[in-house]
Amino acid sequence: MSVLDPTTTTTAGDPGDGNAGVPAHVIEVKGGRTPLWRKVFGTWRARIGGGALLLILLWAFIGPHLYHWNAVDSDGLAFGMPPSAAHWFGTNDIGQDIYAQTLVGLQKSLLIGLIAGPAATLIAGIVGAIAGYFGGTVDRVLVWVIDLLLVIPSFYALVLLSPVFKNLTWVALIVGLAVFSWMVMARVIRGQTMSLRERDYVKAARFMGVPAFTIIRRHILPNVASLLIIDATLGVGAAILAESSLSFFGFGIQIPDVSLGTLLAAGSQSAVTRPWLFVLPAATLVATVLSTSLLGDALRDAIDPTSGANRD
């Protein structure tokens, strides 16, 4: 089983590894005084990603108050109009303003991404640390559950569960997205934990009788924090993408709630004749996901010693 572990590309402290010893990121995260944030935001990739994400957040939540149309009213004098000074992103067939709708959809998509992404990371951290720390039967059972969840693609599982989500609120969808997207990261954390538990300070704590879950909380999780931070950042974008695909086919967010996915589903019907209905909300979606992935990638370069930027 372990030979096929995906951790081979990402583990730092693998015992068989050439650079065995303390992974560099452990020191950096614990030290705190090392200019980690300066290192992260020293790259223009992080500045653009972080800056854009901040702007998009402000835009989504403040933008609607600075605009003269709301998402539901129709403008009787502008049916299906292209973008203009009055309607920045144009209007749909019944005169609703696409810019206002995009912002409302963006709010929902951001909320879903910002909750579901980190939630999946939380599950991955806990399950991975428990499997790697306890080993033995616990490990085998958890790895088997992970493999089982990987057999059915999460999109299929979420579509299968969609009748349940339809009867609940969109919060249920967030739970669903988180529950089906933690598996690969959990395997990575498990691999890291297996090497961490052989460290002297973890052994010392264990022999002094510190309870296992306290060790996991105090020693294991802080040492994989860098991986968790990266995964949570990238998870935001992944959750937004998953939600938009589900909603596009009618299995995600349900009316009256609006997300970028439902907006794109409505716009795709006439995407060829009235492209602004589709292209502008789609560009908003891509910009949002792109800024989270740029930020996540810059974080990885700055704090993960195995990533490309620190290699040479």
Add this chain to the structure above:
Amino acid sequence: MLAFIAKRIVNYIVLTIVATTLGYILASTTLNPAARFLGRNPAVPQGTIDASLRKLGADPDTPLIVRTWTWWSNLVTHGSLGMSTRGTEVTADIVARSGTSLRLLVIGTLLGAILGVLLGVWNAVRQYRTSDQVSTYLSFAVLATPTFVIAVVLMILATAMNQGLGTQVIRFTGEYTPGVNGFFPVLGDRLIHLLLPTISLTIGAVATYSRYQRSAMLDVLSNDFIRTARSKGRTRGSAIMRHGVRVALIPMSTFFAYSFGLILTGASITELVFSWHGMGEYFVQGITNNDINAASGTILFTAILVLIAGTLADLLYAALDPRVRV
């Protein structure tokens, strides 16, 4: 090595059986096949509803465990996945539709993997050059775009091109144009219909695989054995190909297995957007029509594909990594 592969296959088969069973149970609890009879005017008599549910093997009076067992035993003894709500055999439906899905899936996986690996190697060898930077940012942009957006944008572009040229150069709705006859016209027609779906499925796979291959390749290139191979007198290209790419593909083979689910999802979405009558559409219709047997049949089909992909990835792993050979 045989023992290793055999053990893996047994493990996959157990996983497939458990996942399909869970899928059937999940479908039976979330879907309600009686829903299409409700609210009809005149009201459908209870006896008719019960009879129709019994025909589907979804009689609510039978315990779920028994229904699951019946479903499995019918599958094993008769090769039957039950009836769909439209009155067709699910097995026959899947056989009819799987070709459509598999064509897209095989082309997308192979093309995506080959182009992705090549691009990744090229970028790793030329790290930080312009070509590397450009493909890095392009793949970021592609990975931030959902498959359905890529597909719809391709359709918008193709329509604009068709209008610009005044003829239907790229036809993209459905799998083929009805009414085309003759071997070569049909082949050409199908290939043209395959063009946009293949692009929309492959582009994401190339972006993903090239990032991983680049990273794995950079890990390998800094190793001593590459320098040794060079100092033995191998050319740079030969050292990179024989010692670099081969070693870098070992972690990739695991990643192929893990990412196959993403390709499957991408293929279903592509099918749906381009109105292909494949398994993705079948699953979505099954859920919409509250069709337990169709949904479970698709889950089984998907699980078997994941099983095959996992086994192929293991074989690739065993072929590449000398430590697995016994």
